[in-house]
Amino acid sequence: MRHLTQIRWRLACGLVAAAICAAPTLAEDTPLSKRIKDCAPCHGPDGNSRTATIPSLAGQPKFFILDQLIFIREGVRPVEAMAPFVKTLKEDEIVALAEHYAALPPKSSDENVDPALVVRGAALALRLRCASCHLPSLVGQEQIPRLAKQRIDYMNEVMKAYRDGRRKGGDSIMAATVFGISDADILALAHYAASR
Incomplete structure (x- = not known):
């Protein structure tokens, strides 16, 4: 009898552990x-x-x-x-x-990446030390966003908003980093990030 109780106990614990450890699935109605x-x-x-x-x-x-x-x-x-x-x-x-x-795995957008702008953007990213926060591969970390494979048009708009003081609730480090950067340089940075 005691042996049967131990088996039931172990089976119950195993089922509970399996339920806890099982990866949740996204049912349509959750x-x-x-x-x-x-x-x-x-x-x-x-x-x-x-x-x-x-x-x-x-x-x-x-x-x-x-x-x-x-x-x-x-x-x-x-x-x-x-x-x-x-x-x-x-x-x-x-x-x-x-x-x-x-x-989820990031994928490149459907936008055309200009190789010449990628080269120019890489040099600018090095000069602006983008990798010090966003990491060398631009994948981001903790509260710092991933720039790699991000949309060019989005990056272009956001960096201009930081530069021009239009990004509310924005990071002051980013505003200082892109302060005084030309539209052409911002576009090059966006192409570089999208290419990573």
């Missing part, structure tokens, strides 16, 4: 799957944007996504188009979305 569907029209069903001036989320560092969703939800970084989607996000949903998008 709250997370609905949130992901809300993101897909702009950021792409696989997190890789095909929409002009909209960033790809695939492969972004988890903490970067967490920060941005919280900043947008709390109004620190006003993004009018996203406000209706993030205003009701709960903390656990933000974490789940960040983990989901961070785990």
Whole structure:
């Protein structure tokens, strides 16, 4: 009898452990799957944007996504188009979305990358020390975004917004880094980042 109880106990523990360790799947009717569907029209069903001036989320560092969703939800970084989607996000949903998008593989956009601008952008990135925060491969880290394979039009617009003081809730380090940089240089940096 005691042996049978031990077997049942071990079996129960094994089943509980298996349930805890099993990778969650996204059923069609889960709250997370609905949130992901809300993101897909702009950021792409696989997190890789095909929409002009909209960033790809695939492969972004988890903490970067967490920060941005919280900043947008709390109004620190006003993004009018996203406000209706993030205003009701709960903390656990933000974490789940960040983990989901961070785990997706980034893909190059459908934009044409100009090899001459890539060379020019590489020299500028070295001079501006982009790798000191974004890492040499521009994949980002912690709260620093991935620039590699990001959309050219998005990068071009964001760097100009930093330079011109239009990026609200933005990082002052980025504003200082691109201060005084020409539009042509910003475009070259965007091509370089997209090519990585």
